Amino acid sequence: MKTKMRSLLLCFVTILPLLELFANPSGKTHFQWKWATNQVLELNEYHDVLFRVGTKTVEREDKNRVVMKTRQCSQDSCLVNAWFDTYMRYGKTSGPFWKDKEFVSDFTLFRNGRYEVPNEFIMPNLRSFPSFPDSPLSVSDVWKLPAEESFDFSSERIRVKVTPEYTFQGIFPWKEGNYSGNCEKITYTYPIFYSKPESEKMAPNVPYKIFGFATGTVFFNAEKGVPEFKEVKLSYTFIYPNGTVQEANFLVKGVYFLRNQVNAKDKESIREDILNDLIVGYTRDGLPNGKRIQKRQRPGLGDPNQNLEGRLPPQSTEIPEMTDGVTHPDVKENPDPNSPIDDPNQIAEQLPVKVRTTEDGIVFSLDSILFDFNDSKLKVDAESAVAKIAEILKKYPDREIRVSGHTDNIGKKEYNQKLSEERAKSVLHSLVDNHKMDEKHISFRGYADEFPVAPNDSEENRHKNRRVEITLVLD
Incomplete structure (x- = not known):
């Protein structure tokens, strides 16, 4: 029953800006959604949930x-493409979120x-709010x-028509955690x-009666045409x-973020920034195997200590290099000014952390340095x-x-599933407990051997x- 209710009672109020706000000299407020090209509206909701039987x-x-x-978009509407990710944790007070659906x-x-939501889609299940x-x-x-509210059971969907009564309360401040604002309040x-x-016909796992109530408050920024x-x-x-x-029973709080879409070029630029930050970090602290990254400079091209505190520019006068801990002078009497310079991406191949872009964002991958x-x-x-x-x-x-644990295909599926979850939780707890990151923005999930990055046909690939x-989710 609990599994069915999880997919049933997801409480989203998805709102999207559309058209220009009309100025009104009478002092009244005209509420409409705006839309700007290449913008995204993201909603992060937190629910306190209580089930009772x-x-x-x-x-x-x-x-x-x-x-x-x-x-x-047209004059009066927009076609919207949306993603809904759900997470949960039992006990309602603390601990990591598990990524569900x-x-x-x-x-x-x-x-x-x-x-207007086509019948093949469950979400959004709260509609026209x-x-x-x-x-x-x-x-x-x-x-x-x-x-309308749409309830999706295992064998049937129930759509309930409702008629909310709204009241415009005026302009008020709001605050939730580190976020705050001041805009139009509607109850x-x-x-x-x-x-x-x-x-x-009655179905055994589908209710034949549903009743209840809802009360809500939305802070809608009429000037910007978006909810906050x-x-x-x-x-x-x-x-x-x-x-x-x-x-x-659900108590729902949600904060909206309006931002521009992140395209493939943007993601690659962010990946390059992150990669260079990692190189700087390992230059400063060294590598797990005792090696260190040494700065190398073409003779006569400037201060070897510059640019280490930020991103390395494409034509940096210094490039980190992997060494065995001993400084090897690389100065020729007549150096070739056109000789190739090491590529940061090549250096990154020797780091214990790999960085790549995916459809979701930027992925840091850590292998056997993590666990025995x-x-x-x-x-x-x-x-x-x-x-x-x-x-x-x-x-x-x-x-x-999102923190995800993965295994090879050796061993029983059930054991690997548990091991992958425990390893993901270990990394999550380190981020939260040791590095004071906000656990409300972090979730975990174990995938066992479901998503290999290489065929499980050799020890090297299983590794x-x-x-x-x-x-780091960017979409």
Whole structure:
């Protein structure tokens, strides 16, 4: 039952800017969504969840991340492409988030906030919140517009029509954690009621009655035409044909971020910055095997100590080089000014941390320096590598970070699954406990041998597959 309810009760209110805001000399506010080309609206939600069946209760904390991009806009609507990632942790207070499910959706959002979602998509399951009238609003104005909740059970989808009552409260400040703002505040409330028609067949795992209520607050920046923050309380009661009564309560808080899309060129530029930061870090501290990176300079081309505190420019006068710890002079009596200079990407091949771009963002991959065989405790060299990665990740405080554990295909699937999860959690705990990173932005998941980076046909390749990866999510 809990697994079914996880996929059922995901509480998203996806909002996207569309058109220009109309100035109104009367002092009233005209609410509409704007849209700018190549922008993304990202929503990060946190849910306190309580399930109750009889005297049994389960507490949980969910985290949902929604990324929305437009594919095409017209005068009155936009076609939206969206990704929904869900995470959870039991106990509701602390500990790492486990990455649960992923959903995609294509839907239409009209300029007043009305949704049209094709039947093949589950998300967004809260639709047309909030919706605005065409006419401008004064403080204390009240309006009603139709909306919908969609509940997806194992064998049936139930769509419940609701009619929220909205009130424009004026301009107020909001604050959630490190984020704050000051903009237009809108409150709403509505009852929920559904009863399956007697003519329809009852399914054992699908409720025949749903009732409850919702109260919500949305801080919508009318000048920018985007939402900034929301807080929603949802309460449901589900009655099943066998007499089971289940209650579900959600307290939802969500912060919105408006940003530009990150294309392949942008990702590669970020990867280069990160790679050079790693080279600088290992130049400063040395490598796990005792070797160090030595600066090399063409004779007569400048100060060998410059540029080490930041990104190495394409024509840097110094390039780090792997050595065995002994300085080898590389000065010829008549040096060739056109001789090749070491490529930072070539140096990176010898670092214990690999960096690559993926569809999701930038991935740091760590292999056997992390753990002893069949162990999930981080080795000393691994702690050093994680410290350098944490130093870089802190430059992106608002970005999602995912830690994934991977194994080769040797051994039982169940054992490898558990081992991959424990190793991912070890890295996550190091980021949070030792390097004070915000655990609300970090999640973990173990994948066993599901995603190899090389065929498991040799010890060398299996070694590559025994790894932990840290993804800096950019999309």
